[in-house]
Amino acid sequence: MSPDRREFLKWSAALSAAASMGRSLPAQKPAARRKTEHLVLIAFAGGVRTRETFGMPKNVPTLVSMSQEGVLYTRARTANLGHFGAALSIFTGNAEQRGIRENVRGRDVTLFEYLRKDLGWGPNEAWIATSGGAQQVNYAYGLHPEYGPRYGANTLDGEGIFNREFKALIEAWGRPREMSPRETELLHRVRRGLSGESASQGAEQVERFLLEELTRGTSDLTGANASDAKALRVARNLLTLFRPRLVAVVLQDADIAHGNFNGYLEVVRRNDAAIGELWSAVRENPQLNGRTSFLIVPEFGRDRDLNSRRGLDHGDGSEDLSHVTCLGWGPDFRRNVIQQEEVGVVDVTPTVCELFGARPRFARGGRLPGLFA
Secondary structure: OOHHHHHHHHHHHHHHHHHHHOOOOOOOOOOOOOOOOEEEEEEEOOOOOHHHOOOOHHHOHHHHHHHHOOEEEEEEEOOOOOHHHHHHHHHHOOOOOOOOOOOOOOOOOOHHHHHHHHHOOOOOOEEEEEOOOHHHHHHOOOOOOOOOHHHOOEEEEOOEOOOHHHHHHHHHHOOOOOOOHHHHHHHHHHHHHHHOHHHHHHHHHHHHHHHHHHHOOHHHOOOOOHHHHHHHHHHHHHHHHHOOOEEEEEOOHHHHHHOOHHHHHHHHHHHHHHHHHHHHHHHHOOOOOOOEEEEEEEOOOOOOOOOOOOOOOOOOOOHHHHEEEEEEEOOOEOOOEEEOOOEEHHHHHHHHHHHHOOOOOOOOOOOOOOOEO
């Protein structure tokens, strides 16, 4: 089994246990009463300049619409120039200086660990959906002796739970069709009769997730942003079916910009549309609408000028590289506000912790100013 499938199976077992036994630890209430019960944190990784996002509003109509109902930070300083360290900085609240090919966990505590330990969240409450890549599993937790893997997030890559062997079975046996409402009700009655309603609820949710992944074709998504689109689709299915407290999404396909500027633009446009699908799913779900917030944060920008391949690298230290635009949208955030003072991507972890009521003891960032209503 791949690590992603193993994580999913471990989580599903925990979900089934929780369905029959209830939550083992009650969540602490935040100091300030918040409406947010769920958060989607999108690390717009891969290197995305403001010039191609809010500098060209037609490229990102979803982000523009969200910013008009939320808070837009036009000068968010990035942590460093490497993808691994820059994205990790979003999740730890510290500037993570990491080598481009480094692939080891550090000792810094992630926001998932703060939330799960301080608030007693179970293993099913914090998830990361990634675009894939060995380094991205390191965002789930660090190696601090007071925290660590028992408080980490579950990780699914953009392929969902479907590794090569599982796909071979689907190709051999065919995709399932969605059941009619009458068939679904009959199945519920049979399941309740066999094992009791509460004991069967966890298994039913897992079945629904599998069906959503199969019938909605997550693994078949193609195009310039295929990996990112899959990660966002997996996040949507996780959120709408299981409703965990925190779903983080790590994107990366924008890094095509090194050698293909037009391809990079296409990734920006397609990712905006995919974020729009996720945003719409939240607003159309009565159990999520009015209870879910979004934070969308690029890891860093890109160089000011094109390289010799007519692409964009990330290493010139320019304003285009060192500052990005990020936004917050949700029931606890201010509306249609533009914040021009400098903030940092390392402020995300302390802000998320404050939103839910946890204490980021080792984070060096601060709360994003002017966010909360």
